[in-house]
Amino acid sequence: MRSKLYNNIMRRIHHCNKSTLFQVLRFLSTETKFVKTFDEIPGPKSLPLVGTLYQYLPMFGKYKFDRLHHNGLMKLRQYGPVVREDIVPGVSIVWIFKPEDIEMLYRKEGRYPERRSHLALQKYRLSKPEVYNTGGLLPTNGKDWWRLRKAFQKHLSKVQCIKGYVDSTNTVVEEFIDRRIKRKGRTNDFGPELSRLFLELTYYVAFDERLQWFKDAEWDSDSECSKLIKAAHDINSAILKTDNGPQLWRKFNTPMYKSIIKGHEHIEKIALKVMSEKLTSIKTTDSKASLLEQYLSSGETDYKDVIGMTVDTLLAGIDTATYSCCFGLYHLSSNPDVQEKMFCEARALLPHNNTPVTSGMLERAVYSKAIIKEMFRMNPISVGVGRILPEECMFSGYRVPAGTVVVTQNQVSCRQEKYFRRPDEFLPERWLKGSVDYESVSPYLVLPFGHGPRTCIARRLSEQFLQVVLIKCFRLSGTLR
The missing domain is CATH 1.10.630.10 (Cytochrome P450)
Structure with missing residues (x-):
C-alpha cells in the first residue's frame, strides 16, 4: 500500500516543470527506498505453534514475563528502536522506543483508543x-x-x-x-x-x-x-x-x-x-x-x-x-x-x-x-x-498495519543517555x-x-x-x- 505522502505527490506531479519533476522523482525513489514493510521489522524468531514462548521458558529462555523492562532493553540493543514479536502465534506485538514514535502512536490512537489487556x-x-x-x-x-x-x-x-x-x-x-x-x-x-x-x-x-x-x-x-x-x-x-x-x-x-x-x-x-x-x-x-x-x-x-x-x-x-x-x-x-x-x-x-x-x-x-x-x-x-492501531502507522520507517498491538517502552527509553543526562x-x-x-x-x-x-x-x-x-x-x- 502506498504511503499518503507518495499519493499526495503523485496527484501534483502533472503541475511540475521538468526540473521540479526530476527532483520529485529523485525524492520519491529515496522515500520508497527507506520505507520498510511490516515483515521487515526485526525481532525474536517466532516458531510455528509456539511463537516466541520458548524464549520465555524458565532456565532456558533469555526473557522473563515478570521482567518486561529487562526484556525490552535486550531487544532494543539487539534489534533497534522498533521490534516485532509474536509471543503467541498469529498475534504480533510491536515494541517502540523512540519518543517520536510514541508521539505518533498517541496521535493516531483515535477517538476511542483500544488496548489489549486484562x-x-x-x-x-x-x-x-x-x-x-x-x-x-x-x-x-x-x-x-x-x-x-x-x-x-x-x-x-x-x-x-x-x-x-x-x-x-x-x-x-x-x-x-x-x-x-x-x-x-x-x-x-x-x-x-x-x-x-x-x-x-x-x-x-x-x-x-x-x-x-x-x-x-x-x-x-x-x-x-x-x-x-x-x-x-x-x-x-x-x-x-x-x-x-x-x-x-x-x-x-x-x-x-x-x-x-x-x-x-x-x-x-x-x-x-x-x-x-x-x-x-x-x-x-x-x-x-x-x-x-x-x-x-x-x-x-x-x-x-x-x-x-x-x-x-x-x-x-x-x-x-x-x-x-x-x-x-x-x-x-x-x-x-x-x-x-x-x-x-x-x-x-x-x-x-x-x-x-x-x-x-x-x-x-x-x-x-x-x-x-x-x-x-x-x-x-x-x-x-499498549494500543491497537485503528489505522496504518509509520514507526521509524516501518509500516505497521491497522489492528496491530503496539506497546511503548517508556521505562527503557527513560534510562537512555541519548534522552536524559546521567540517566541512571x-x-x-x-x-x-x-x-x-x-x-x-x-x-x-x-x-x-x-x-x-x-x-x-x-x-x-x-x-x-x-x-x-x-x-x-x-x-x-x-x-x-
Missing part, C-alpha cells in the same frame, strides 16, 4: 452478566468504554474535586505516621506498611469509611485487611502472565486463572457489601457524598457498572500506589542530598509537625513534585502503554524550571499514567496521595533525627 479479568466478569455489564474500564474498548469513562471521570478529573480530598488524606497519613512509624520505629520491609496506608486512603476517599487497618490485629494473615491486600496482589500478578503467556485459560481454568477468580470473588464480596450499605445512606444523609455515592446517584451508569468500578478502585488503590511509593522512598534513602532538600521543603511548608497539609501547600511544593516525576521516570507503574542517577532537579533538561526532554517519555483520552482516570488523586505522604513523612523525619 483479558482474563474480562473473561471472568463477562461470565457473570448478573453482576457486571462489561469487563470494566481496563479491558473494555469502543463505545462501551467511552460510556463508562465519560461517567466516571467527572468526579476524578476535575482539579477542584481532587483538592477536596486533601483533608481526609492528611488525616489518614497523620494516623499512619503516629501508629506505624512513631510507635513501631524502624522496620526492614516498609512495603506491607504502605499497602495498608494506601488501602485505608483509597477506602476513605472512595467510600467515606475508615477501616482502622493500622491496628496490630490487622497484621494477622486472617484479618480482613491482609486478605484484601493478598487478593489484589494475586490478581495483579496473574494479569501480566495471562495477558502475555499461553492463552490456555481461555479454554481451561488454569492455576493462574483460578488465582484471578479466587482473588476477584473476595474483592467482589467486599464491593457488594459496601455498595449495599451506600444505597441506604444516599437516602438518609446530607453530608458530602463519597465517590461511590456520586457514582450510584449520577444516573449515567447503573448498579452493575458501579460494581466493576468499585472493584477496579480497590485493585488499583492497593498495589500500584504502594509500588510507586516504595521505589520513591528507596531512591530517597539512597540520595542524602535529595533527602535534605525534601526535608527543607517540608519544614518550610509545615512550621510544626502537626500542621495539616493544604491544597495551597501542594501547589507550592515544587521539589516534592519533581521527586515524584523523577520517581516515575526511573520506575514507572508499567513499562509503557536520581536527579529531581532535572524537573525544576530553569534546568537543562526541563525544556529539552520530550513530553512523551515520562508518561506513567498514559496520555490522551485513555490516561489513568485517577492520576491526579494518586499524585496527591504521594505528595502528602512525602511531605508529612519528611516533616516527621526532622524530629526523629
Whole structure:
C-alpha cells in the first residue's frame, strides 16, 4: 500500500516543470527506498505453534514475563528502536522506543483508543452478566468504554474535586505516621506498611469509611485487611502472565486463572457489601457524598457498572500506589542530598509537625513534585502503554498495519543517555524550571499514567496521595533525627 505522502505527490506531479519533476522523482525513489514493510521489522524468531514462548521458558529462555523492562532493553540493543514479536502465534506485538514514535502512536490512537489487556479479568466478569455489564474500564474498548469513562471521570478529573480530598488524606497519613512509624520505629520491609496506608486512603476517599487497618490485629494473615491486600496482589500478578503467556485459560481454568477468580470473588464480596450499605445512606444523609455515592446517584451508569468500578478502585488503590511509593522512598534513602532538600521543603511548608497539609501547600511544593516525576521516570507503574492501531502507522520507517498491538517502552527509553543526562542517577532537579533538561526532554517519555483520552482516570488523586505522604513523612523525619 502506498504511503499518503507518495499519493499526495503523485496527484501534483502533472503541475511540475521538468526540473521540479526530476527532483520529485529523485525524492520519491529515496522515500520508497527507506520505507520498510511490516515483515521487515526485526525481532525474536517466532516458531510455528509456539511463537516466541520458548524464549520465555524458565532456565532456558533469555526473557522473563515478570521482567518486561529487562526484556525490552535486550531487544532494543539487539534489534533497534522498533521490534516485532509474536509471543503467541498469529498475534504480533510491536515494541517502540523512540519518543517520536510514541508521539505518533498517541496521535493516531483515535477517538476511542483500544488496548489489549486484562483479558482474563474480562473473561471472568463477562461470565457473570448478573453482576457486571462489561469487563470494566481496563479491558473494555469502543463505545462501551467511552460510556463508562465519560461517567466516571467527572468526579476524578476535575482539579477542584481532587483538592477536596486533601483533608481526609492528611488525616489518614497523620494516623499512619503516629501508629506505624512513631510507635513501631524502624522496620526492614516498609512495603506491607504502605499497602495498608494506601488501602485505608483509597477506602476513605472512595467510600467515606475508615477501616482502622493500622491496628496490630490487622497484621494477622486472617484479618480482613491482609486478605484484601493478598487478593489484589494475586490478581495483579496473574494479569501480566495471562495477558502475555499461553492463552490456555481461555479454554481451561488454569492455576493462574483460578488465582484471578479466587482473588476477584473476595474483592467482589467486599464491593457488594459496601455498595449495599451506600444505597441506604444516599437516602438518609446530607453530608458530602463519597465517590461511590456520586457514582450510584449520577444516573449515567447503573448498579452493575458501579460494581466493576468499585472493584477496579480497590485493585488499583492497593498495589500500584504502594509500588510507586516504595521505589520513591528507596531512591530517597539512597540520595542524602535529595533527602535534605525534601526535608527543607517540608519544614518550610509545615512550621510544626502537626500542621495539616493544604491544597495551597501542594501547589507550592515544587521539589516534592519533581521527586515524584523523577520517581516515575526511573520506575514507572508499567513499562509503557499498549494500543491497537485503528489505522496504518509509520514507526521509524516501518509500516505497521491497522489492528496491530503496539506497546511503548517508556521505562527503557527513560534510562537512555541519548534522552536524559546521567540517566541512571536520581536527579529531581532535572524537573525544576530553569534546568537543562526541563525544556529539552520530550513530553512523551515520562508518561506513567498514559496520555490522551485513555490516561489513568485517577492520576491526579494518586499524585496527591504521594505528595502528602512525602511531605508529612519528611516533616516527621526532622524530629526523629
